Amino acid sequence: MSTRPALSGYRKDFPALHQKVHGHPLVYLDNAATSQKPQVVIDALSNFYQCDNANVHRGIHELSHRASVAFEKTRERAARFINAQHTEEIIFTRGTTEAINLVANAWGSDAVKEGDVILLTEMEHHSNIVPWQMLARRTGAKLAFIPVTGDEGLLDLSRIDEFLTSKVRILALTHISNALGTINPVSELCAKARRMGIITLVDAAQSAGHSPLDVREIGCDFLALSGHKMCGPTGIGCLYGRLDLLETMSPWQGGGDMISNVDFHESQWNKVPHKFEAGTPNIADTIALHAAMDYLDEVGRERIAAHDTEIGSYAFEQLKRMGKIRLFGPREERSGLVSFLLHNIHAHDVVTFADQQGVALRGGHHCTQPLMKKLGVSSTSRASFYFYNTTEEVDHLIDVLRGIQKFFGE
Amino acid sequence: MSTRPALSGYRKDFPALHQKVHGHPLVYLDNAATSQKPQVVIDALSNFYQCDNANVHRGIHELSHRASVAFEKTRERAARFINAQHTEEIIFTRGTTEAINLVANAWGSDAVKEGDVILLTEMEHHSNIVPWQMLARRTGAKLAFIPVTGDEGLLDLSRIDEFLTSKVRILALTHISNALGTINPVSELCAKARRMGIITLVDAAQSAGHSPLDVREIGCDFLALSGHKMCGPTGIGCLYGRLDLLETMSPWQGGGDMISNVDFHESQWNKVPHKFEAGTPNIADTIALHAAMDYLDEVGRERIAAHDTEIGSYAFEQLKRMGKIRLFGPREERSGLVSFLLHNIHAHDVVTFADQQGVALRGGHHCTQPLMKKLGVSSTSRASFYFYNTTEEVDHLIDVLRGIQKFFGE
Amino acid sequence: MFEELNDLYQQVIMDHSRKPHNFGILAGANCCARGKNPLCGDQIQIFLSTEDHVVKDLRWEGDGCAIFKASSSLMTDAIKGKTTAEVKVLFEEFHSLITTGKMSEDHHLGKLAVLSGVNRFPARVKCALLGWRAAMSALEGNPQSVTTE
């Protein structure tokens, strides 16, 4: 570790960070929406298309062989990335959203019945709510939500045992909240759920590229992640599923590659994981995801997690000091994002003003409308960090926010 | 048109074509599986990631604005590419397979009932069979298949009126067969179906980048295509759907962006097309698809279609002349691919031998197992061309095939 | 620090957003409507009382960004006393102003012209239109929720 450059040394690997926006150096603080990409990932895409491009599987010629090997190597890499026991436990999807939809359909349609309960939390992203609402509508199941304590945004686990009833079929919850920065105790909750025979799904969209991730230690049955939030390209993500569960599940999408035999009127399915990957996959982006995972492990995910906590807490403290601000999310043990509202200034005005100074923030409900309604707000402003962000950038953000307060006479 | 270079002049735009495989210059004849990519498309990807990378929609900062505008411009471009009336009629999917699954679920689950008939043809790709088998299983509907005449691979339309009964809800058929090279009379069939009130879906995976495509002239209700077969990246495709149909359809996948309002227990959907695009889309590949469409129209799709017919017919004639060969697909009005079996030599031996000479062919069932069974074969060898392929490459293929025949003593 | 924004967030706009005119509920309104900006979730409710196609009085309620509040406040000032036909013309002029930045020579925009800067901030156009869309739909007798799309 001593031979690795400081985290700020990796900044040079990200071409998009080195530009001016509205005449100011870009300060990119919208990493929870999507991260920037290092040149090695961009090069992995170009190299594939320039040298090895072909369709995968079933192909014998050299290019197809190269593409197939690189594609399946990414599956092995992804399994290692999250410490899955079997390579076949990795299913490639467009991202977290498609992964959760896959579970809600392929697992849910068989496993969930009328009267069953699908347990979520109040801080879930729409992608971990709406597929379950649709499943509930189809099956007659009900949704229940583990409450959030309020602005400090912790799960209220005081009555958790009342929620984990024998009617609950699945507990699906986010590892890190994209709206609050809360890090949920997923291992603990999955262990509790497992003792009740409840299936668990962890939404790792915000944690996958930000900290070490070990599905066996978490003890979940499913886990979903998006490549684009962890230095990878858009359009590719993974669903992890426990092998024995995947094997009992029906397929979801039908088409090429997911079958072993097709007759006019019926078909037999291919083995896991291919059973869940219909049609030509997103080959190039999958292979580039391999490069992203290698890159992240070169940087070091423990270091990224430590940096997240540090910069997140620093930003939180600086914001608090500003005054005339409402802060969301926990005071301690937080991830690398801050969510806030300046008194009497709308989140979108803040974002427009910050943008003029080159600072990229996000304002809105962050795809967590139910949480926003619970907190009594329609939107917040959010600054979300990655390992290439510096405390100087946070200081600049604070200066800009003070400027906005001044402009608005606050 | 006179100012445009000859088609062979575009060859230089494709970096992957300029390499040696097993010591021989690559002759890439696996275009029906996936096409090679011109440098402009590869550059579009790099440029996006190096300059404009951000998540789309709901973002106010500069990068997000640029990404959103470029993303939605591709929708307009795609609508123009297939002459759709409304931009909103374009839904982005991973490819043809996902597009067909979307229709089979979002449209099919509501519209198809027990006893209804889903009409396909015997030459469909698994991607246009299996989703319908799954729908039939769910709903109690039945599948029917318009027959194929035999080795010459034409649709037998002599009894078409017997097939188009009042029980048929949808006719889903391929525009160009990837296993036979047949070009189906889709406009005629869609017109007939429409007169019966039957919904139509055209699988344009093989035609989209190979000829002008006009959904209004075809008169279909749905059309599916894959970017990767038409100079675009893997992982992106389009579903076209008639606006009034899309508006009545329920969504399929749930998540971010496809909603207008989310409460804990229920949600309202966003407008078409967003209702059908859940989660972070494949932003970069969508934007690169724009570059691919521009590139294809610069080359000229009429010219590509003419070249396909010419090179396809030339290859067909040369193969016939070789003798000791079984040829599939029509003698005339064929597209740019040839499917064949050398007497007493297995398709995969042919592909392995060809590969050693740098010729990339595909052997197998081409994801059309039911058709293969009907023709009484387990696989064929296929050479599929694109506008950058030359008659010299066909001649080289023929030499190689003769060499194989000699090696095998045929 | 924010020179480029002085145009968008002019003093008039800041004033209206802090102290919006015609804010509140109108008892006895004969048409009303709700509107919502799906991008941010902000909402408006508008109440009008019309007589012989003339907007006699109106009030609005809602919370959102400064652009939205100022635009809604200015809009209510501008249409009070106007006929439905005049309001329609004004809306078209305003719509064109904030999407293209252009005003015809014989426009009737008056104070509304202070919002011309919005056209350079495409992400904020919906903010400026939200109040207008609600008012138009109320006038058209369309009480259900409209969106700015």
Place this chain on the structure above:
Amino acid sequence: MFEELNDLYQQVIMDHSRKPHNFGILAGANCCARGKNPLCGDQIQIFLSTEDHVVKDLRWEGDGCAIFKASSSLMTDAIKGKTTAEVKVLFEEFHSLITTGKMSEDHHLGKLAVLSGVNRFPARVKCALLGWRAAMSALEGNPQSVTTE
């Protein structure tokens, strides 16, 4: 033209693929199995008659590529007369040969060694294994269809 392939498609292989040994149906077989290569769809059916754990006789049917036919033909020659235990050892030696190209010093491969070239053609490994997989599953009393995966 195909020098690189002389190793993979040796004369012995070409001969066996053209005139496979032990081809056909075996009346009175006491174990049999089917196999399928999902990559190409090719299938095999195998019939064995065993006595006291010794393969007394066997036959096979199926159509596929030259590698598959030659490998199946050579396999049937090789295991005829062997005990189940010997067949198992042989299969392991063969599997290692065609996936890695390596033979131990004391191997029993005999003529099967002509298939060593397969290891440089990963896409064709399943072809060489299809017959073997079917035979092994028949010997294990597993008549249902196996695949080469």
